[in-house]
Amino acid sequence: MENLSDTAAGWGERRDSALLTDYYEITMLYGFWKYGRHEQQACFEYFFRSLPPHNGFALSAGLEQFLDFLRHFAFNPSDLAYLGQQGFEPEFLEYLAHFKPDFDLWAVPEGSVVFPNEPLIRVEGPLGFLQLLETILLNSLNYPTLVATKAARVCYAAEGDPVMEFGLRRAQGPDGGLSGARAAIIGGCVGTSNVLAGKLYGAKILGTHAHSWVMSFESETEAFRAYAKAFPNNITLLVDTYDPVNSGIPNAITVFRELRAQGLNPRGSIRLDSGDLAKLSKEAWRLFREAGFENPSIVASNELDEDLIADLKRQGAKINSWGVGTNLITSRDYPALGGVYKLVAIHEAGGWEPRIKISGNITKITDPGRKRIIRYYDHENHPLADLLYLEGEPVQQGRVKAYDRENLQKEITFRADHYTELSQKMAEGGKFTVAPVSLPELQARAQANLTCFPDEYRRLRYPQTYDVFLSPEAARVKHTLLEANGFYRTEAAGKEE
Amino acid sequence: MENLSDTAAGWGERRDSALLTDYYEITMLYGFWKYGRHEQQACFEYFFRSLPPHNGFALSAGLEQFLDFLRHFAFNPSDLAYLGQQGFEPEFLEYLAHFKPDFDLWAVPEGSVVFPNEPLIRVEGPLGFLQLLETILLNSLNYPTLVATKAARVCYAAEGDPVMEFGLRRAQGPDGGLSGARAAIIGGCVGTSNVLAGKLYGAKILGTHAHSWVMSFESETEAFRAYAKAFPNNITLLVDTYDPVNSGIPNAITVFRELRAQGLNPRGSIRLDSGDLAKLSKEAWRLFREAGFENPSIVASNELDEDLIADLKRQGAKINSWGVGTNLITSRDYPALGGVYKLVAIHEAGGWEPRIKISGNITKITDPGRKRIIRYYDHENHPLADLLYLEGEPVQQGRVKAYDRENLQKEITFRADHYTELSQKMAEGGKFTVAPVSLPELQARAQANLTCFPDEYRRLRYPQTYDVFLSPEAARVKHTLLEANGFYRTEAAGKEE
Incomplete structure (x- = not known):
């Protein structure tokens, strides 16, 4: 079929949408810029915390639409005029006008079978720009993943x-x-x-x-x-x-x-x-x-x-x-996937420092550090479990040690036949290293990924739960940060007053 | 504030969206054109059949976005090329290329308090074009009305x-x-x-x-x-x-x-x-x-x-x-308003002929004929009930006779102090006769309309039900068509075989 997309650019393409963002992303970008911290290197990850009810898996989608937005990212003159009306100073608008996105990006391809707490996208680059991406990234990914x-x-x-x-x-x-x-x-x-x-x-x-x-x-x-x-x-x-x-x-x-x-x-x-x-x-x-x-x-x-x-x-x-x-x-029974985009590391003088978000609700505590997803399989090519490894950590083979995300003392051991890495590097220094994939190919990939999982994960009610664990190093770093932030010594609120 | 919308046309504006429609609207337009019936004058109405659970009212929204689409309606060359690839003949594409929307439109303004079965939009014009409008109209109105x-x-x-x-x-x-x-x-x-x-x-x-x-x-x-x-x-x-x-x-x-x-x-x-x-x-x-x-x-x-x-x-x-x-x-507990767009009359040689859609489910039977919405009030300006009148039928004053939509034998009588007409004529011969209304004005209008209704209609649980009745003439025509279509003489399915 003839490619019509060049002549058709307009409605439905993610153009002219730099302002399709929450206002606080722009106030934060301004804040970082004002404080001279906007070029600080940072790492953010996108993940969701829970599946829709009765679901044993999720199917990732929406990435290409997010990448399309990134490929054409720019503040146009009317965007800048509008921000000027909000009171931002001319030097800041000038900075936005010459904004050159510069980032590395890893992502799980569309049509992958994915699970809660897996970093489906990891972006590294200047803190200011990465912060700005949050809303459009969540908007681009949450809904399509839900519908797929x-x-x-x-x-x-x-x-x-x-x-x-x-x-x-x-x-x-x-x-x-x-x-x-x-x-x-x-x-x-x-x-x-x-x-x-x-x-x-x-x-x-x-x-x-x-x-x-x-x-x-x-x-x-x-x-x-x-x-x-x-x-x-x-x-x-x-x-x-x-x-x-x-x-x-x-x-x-x-x-x-x-x-x-x-x-x-x-x-x-x-x-x-x-x-x-x-x-x-x-x-x-x-x-x-x-x-x-x-x-x-x-x-x-x-x-x-x-x-x-x-x-x-x-x-x-x-x-x-x-x-x-x-x-x-509308995914009527569950119309919103609660995907989030969290800071997991900051590059300070001494190198990458992992960061954690603490919460009284244990499921809301983030997994710190720059991560990869490794999927282990048995000899029949059935997935066994996914492990979140830290970047640079050696991947285990054969007998695998893993740790429960919410209870780090719990060690799990299993024997794997082989493994694959789920996420791929898709951009470096703001340049894309992958080409868009056609819709029929994405559908075929999704089908192949789905049938690789035994039927019990696809049951419509009470499906089997698939495990996502932390690697030894990811668990160790999380434990260290929890300790440093006083997580293991909670005081009842307000008792010291 | 300076108007930025001219320079900002692009994402978010309803441009380049003539193909934002269900395919069957185009196959039907083709069918009408092929049959020489596309210029037949017709009347369609938009309404929804039920409120979200626990709701005593709805607030209309989305009209301006639909009108924006209508104002810029056109098939662009790449749209036509795409339809050509689907196998439509060149004469049909030629007809689409020179499509001149020509219609009259009545609508309830945005920010109005509205109820099930009220014709929030009524469009009259050539059958082919009106059919084509169905999907974008529903898409433009259903979701904003739900969120408002x-x-x-x-x-x-x-x-x-x-x-x-x-x-x-x-x-x-x-x-x-x-x-x-x-x-x-x-x-x-x-x-x-x-x-x-x-x-x-x-x-x-x-x-x-x-x-x-x-x-x-x-x-x-x-x-x-x-x-x-x-x-x-x-x-x-x-x-x-x-x-x-x-x-x-x-x-x-x-x-x-x-x-x-x-x-x-x-x-x-x-x-x-x-x-x-x-x-x-x-x-x-x-x-x-x-x-x-x-x-x-x-x-x-x-x-x-x-x-x-x-x-x-x-x-x-x-x-x-x-x-x-x-x-x-997402209107999470009820993410889709079930608004529909139904043919209510066709202009044949003898003038306007009302049309009805019959269903075994009595709430799905449509109210035939070209209709207006009249809202009656008591002397304190509290709404009493809405009546759907046929176009041309005199509006009752003082003592009002009304009929139950689903049980036409049921006659209701009440005394009203005054009335208003809810819908306004907004386009004639494809030309718009109203200007867009600003968002603050719409918000103020909605607030005024809402506070006109006593609190019992706004309760969060088990609110009072507001009545929408048929006028004497609307009830008579519906009864006649039900009779003509054999509604009162149902045979059990398949018994005659």
């Missing part, structure tokens, strides 16, 4: 039937629909109704017709005939505008028979968008088979999610393709 | 305290954050952290600093001093990076005292982002008062929503301003 994960569940429930993403009209804003559609395809959907996602990302676009098509004609049969006239070789007729069993399905069969009489060979394809999808699909199947259509295509939509699809499957619904809208595009 | 409604609840719970929108990092994509921030301000938030929302919509932008600011310095006190150096006259210090009571709050007080010693007059302002917000805020209040800060500003954030704010208020938390992120920007 949901899509993987929905496709798993559909047991190989094609699943189509139909959510644009209920998405949270135009871009919810756009990056949501892209993430849904990474997660396994065969296509989307979103035409702009088709144009910008090369996604397959799909669609039938609406009730309004039928209502705009004097009769349902006339409406079906008119649609068949426009698309004689490939139509799916929506049969529930008035009454599917007594009107829609028989009228659709009439029109498909007329197409046959014209020498065409329609499969017989309908969509059901309301009512009892199990019962109606079985009835439709029976009527089409009686009319001589051996293998009709029955598409279902209407409030579908992974649970309802699994249930309809169990009840023997004769549905062979699924259109999933609202519940996928 | 949520924001109104959150602000109601905060009892007049300032509420700030902080959700960009957890929003569903960049535009979720952008149109969400705009809607939150319409709903009553005093400002947003989203800088681009500030630039594009003139929203007030707000922000403090992050934990990473503190962690990047050798000590918390040094970090606070550095921030005070950058913003000596107006800082809010985040005090929970390590330990609020034993470290953060005392260190903040130290720095505010140093500012006093320099002759400045800080109020003493902190933010709490974790822990027990009620307990910590009371402790902070006590410590600041003891240190001679009479009226400290205590900002709270962290997983806030209307219920938690109401609870903290009941427990006497000493919080005087609230930062609300994830739960507002």
